[in-house]
Amino acid sequence: MTPRQSSGNGSNKHFSRHYSILIVDDDEELTEMLHSYLEAENFVITVANESVAGLALATSNANFDLILLDVMMPYLTGFEFLKQLRLSNTIPVIMLTARGDDYDRILGLELGADDYLPKPFNHRELLARINAIFRRQEIAVTPIKSQEIQVNGVILHSGRQTVECNEQLVTLTSTEFSILHVLMENAGELITKELISEKVLGRKLMAYDRSIDMHVSNLRKKLAACDNSDKIKTVRGAGYLLRTHS
Amino acid sequence: MIFNRINPLQRLVGRLFLFFWLTLTLAAVIALFVGRAAQPEPEFGSPTEEEIAQLNVLAVRLTERPLRPVPLQDRIDVLSRETQISIWLFDVEKNRVITPPGPARRSAKVEEIRRLSGQLTPISYTTARHRLIGPLTLTHRQRTLKLFVSKPTLGQRIRPFFWLIPLVLFISMGVSYIFARSLARPIELLRAGTKTLARGNWSARVDVGTRRDEIAELASDFNQMAEQLARLWSSQQRLLADISHELRSPLTRLQMALGLIQQQKMDHPAVSRIEKEVQRMELLISQLLMLTKTETHSASKQTLILSSILSPVFSDAEFEAAAQGKRCNFSAVPEIWVTVNLELIQRAVENVLRNAIKYCHSTISVLVECTESSWSVSISDDGPGLVPAECEQIFAPFYRVSTSRERSSGGTGLGLAIAKTAVELHHGTIQATTHQPNGLKVTIAVPLEG
Ligand SMILES: Nc1ncnc2c1ncn2[C@@H]1O[C@H](COP(=O)(O)OP(=O)(O)OP(=O)(O)O)[C@@H](O)[C@H]1O
Ligand SMILES: [Mg+2]
Numbered sequence: 165m166t167p168r169q170s171s172g173n174g175s176n177k178h179f180s181r182h183y184s185i186l187i188v189d190d191d192e193e194l195t196e197m198l199h200s201y202l203e204a205e206n207f208v209i210t211v212a213n214e215s216v217a218g219l220a221l222a223t224s225n226a227n228f229d230l231i232l233l234d235v236m237m238p239y240l241t242g243f244e245f246l247k248q249l250r251l252s253n254t255i256p257v258i259m260l261t262a263r264g265d266d267y268d269r270i271l272g273l274e275l276g277a278d279d280y281l282p283k284p285f286n287h288r289e290l291l292a293r294i295n296a297i298f299r300r301q302e303i304a305v306t307p308i309k310s311q312e313i314q315v316n317g318v319i320l321h322s323g324r325q326t327v328e329c330n331e332q333l334v335t336l337t338s339t340e341f342s343i344l345h346v347l348m349e350n351a352g353e354l355i356t357k358e359l360i361s362e363k364v365l366g367r368k369l370m371a372y373d374r375s376i377d378m379h380v381s382n383l384r385k386k387l388a389a390c391d392n393s394d395k396i397k398t399v400r401g402a403g404y405l406l407r408t409h410s
Numbered sequence: 411m412i413f414n415r416i417n418p419l420q421r422l423v424g425r426l427f428l429f430f431w432l433t434l435t436l437a438a439v440i441a442l443f444v445g446r447a448a449q450p451e452p453e454f455g456s457p458t459e460e461e462i463a464q465l466n467v468l469a470v471r472l473t474e475r476p477l478r479p480v481p482l483q484d485r486i487d488v489l490s491r492e493t494q495i496s497i498w499l500f501d502v503e504k505n506r507v508i509t510p511p512g513p514a515r516r517s518a519k520v521e522e523i524r525r526l527s528g529q530l531t532p533i534s535y536t537t538a539r540h541r542l543i544g545p546l547t548l549t550h551r552q553r554t555l556k557l558f559v560s561k562p563t564l565g566q567r568i569r570p571f572f573w574l575i576p577l578v579l580f581i582s583m584g585v586s587y588i589f590a591r592s593l594a595r596p597i598e599l600l601r602a603g604t605k606t607l608a609r610g611n612w613s614a615r616v617d618v619g620t621r622r623d624e625i626a627e628l629a630s631d632f633n634q635m636a637e638q639l640a641r642l643w644s645s646q647q648r649l650l651a652d653i654s655h656e657l658r659s660p661l662t663r664l665q666m667a668l669g670l671i672q673q674q675k676m677d678h679p680a681v682s683r684i685e686k687e688v689q690r691m692e693l694l695i696s697q698l699l700m701l702t703k704t705e706t707h708s709a710s711k712q713t714l715i716l717s718s719i720l721s722p723v724f725s726d727a728e729f730e731a732a733a734q735g736k737r738c739n740f741s742a743v744p745e746i747w748v749t750v751n752l753e754l755i756q757r758a759v760e761n762v763l764r765n766a767i768k769y770c771h772s773t774i775s776v777l778v779e780c781t782e783s784s785w786s787v788s789i790s791d792d793g794p795g796l797v798p799a800e801c802e803q804i805f806a807p808f809y810r811v812s813t814s815r816e817r818s819s820g821g822t823g824l825g826l827a828i829a830k831t832a833v834e835l836h837h838g839t840i841q842a843t844t845h846q847p848n849g850l851k852v853t854i855a856v857p858l859e860g
Contacts, residue, residue: 191659191662191663193663194659194662194663194666197663197666197667197669197670198666200670201666201669201670201673204673205673262655262658282696283658283659283662284658284661284662284664284665284688284692285662285665286665286669286685286689287665287666287668287669287670287672287673288669290669369729374722400721401721401722401725
């Protein structure tokens, strides 16, 4: 594959550095095109057409910033890949699921994917999702914003990207972290799903999209694992709020 | 109406039963009559010694000179009663028969006695019912009398005919019923099987046990047919699912190739055209997959409170309507528990709601109701509506009213087919009617227990 010159396009020139993306998909022709496309968007791309090799790459110290993970792969499916990856790692993952398969989508989010994109996807959509994740990372590492918030026994270090609850470290994916961040910054206030979607996923909330609910439910489960009280209240049809005391 | 329902001739069992019963009873009655007609011919024979002795004793008693003259008839009456024997006298001069008391005064017997009175010595005359012994000639007050006795023929003391009738009726009834049932029962089983099959349950099979007759053959043919149908159905579903699935990879690549073109800023109008068509194809495939998935769904149902099922769908619809500047009015949802497959029922309501939002002019209204046995959601809009003939057809896959086929915003025509399949999996109904003054009203009704 001829490396494409990665200038000119600049749709993400506002990023502080060239983020690296690992693409794990068994469709070689597709990954070839993805490679050229994303490289032209100033990303550093690594492709693994075989999921076992991909997992080895992801868990090595290659330090990817994002993994694009196909669900339907032989030997090691995307779900198993994700399960094993999450044992040690919180790299943001975007799942490429089969369109129309709600089950795949829900399972992916439950296993800790940060976002999903149904195949076949539009290239702009893909770019938007990738950019949303990196934009979040940019904000998180901005030193001015680095702070420590403490609400109801939960301590969030926005600089270190860590969360402690009941003096235990909680491992969150970057999406979960961002949602918790938004909730904690506005503790005790109702945060609508629209706001969470725009702030965290970087897109307008779409009808029939339940990914925010999935992420919040994951977050809730992880927090409940170290402290039995239910810290996040669901306001049906409206949104969520973080309780300031139990 | 009511008569029709209870009329046994309306049912196979009843008809067979009545037919068999009638035939059996008739046969039994005929047999009895024939049996009677074919009774053994009257037989002449010689009386036994005891019978002669009995005759003699009676003769002596009759000829005893009484204290005062008593009419002969009275003496016979007294003697008959005393000895429990039917005594008959034939008065030769007067050519008259003096009969014993009781119901025995039968003209047939009187005739027989007249005929037999010419005999010189006592003989026995045996018919099926009685045995007549006589004559013994005796003289009484210068009259020549012939003495006879009669007794019932041994072994046939009671007349067989009358008490056999209820017995025959009873037995033939039982036999007929069992027989009729045995014929009709497997037919009922077959009918139940056909009904299940017709409802789309391809696993319907008929078991008629150990029978080996034509009905059993019919049942095994039925089972073969059901098997074949199930095979065809599942292979069709698999094919459809596979096709839709396999089309995805090339479509994804096509999308990516488009992305590369657009990234190069090669913005030919045809490119955006291609993009639009790809999106349409994508929608079509995902809807097709949804339809096949719904059709083959092994609906696992759960019992939920109705509002928890509907409110997420309603809030999504409200959201979508608001984005298009349209309004939704929702009625209150009754607090009831219903058994449904959450995903399927939500999808059904969602598809109808999205149509209403798409086609309405400004407002849609949603009414949720429940009865004792079912619940329903009616979604009405104030759009163009449909002519009644189309109200049926819109549930067929790929059916679109021609105006929406031409319109670029037209969907795939699968939304309502999916909704119908999902609702029918819950044994419910989905119906479209024209809504006054204009617009369409679609009602989904589902039994409470799914
Ligand atoms: N509320 C309505 N008012 C008028 N016409 C309707 C309404 N709902 C459905 N129809 C007609 O019925 C047709 C079939 O509807 P259906 O939902 O099956 O398909 P669709 O909406 O065209 O596509 P899809 O739902 O798959 O995106 C529509 O094309 C439309 O012509
Ligand atoms: Mg529709």
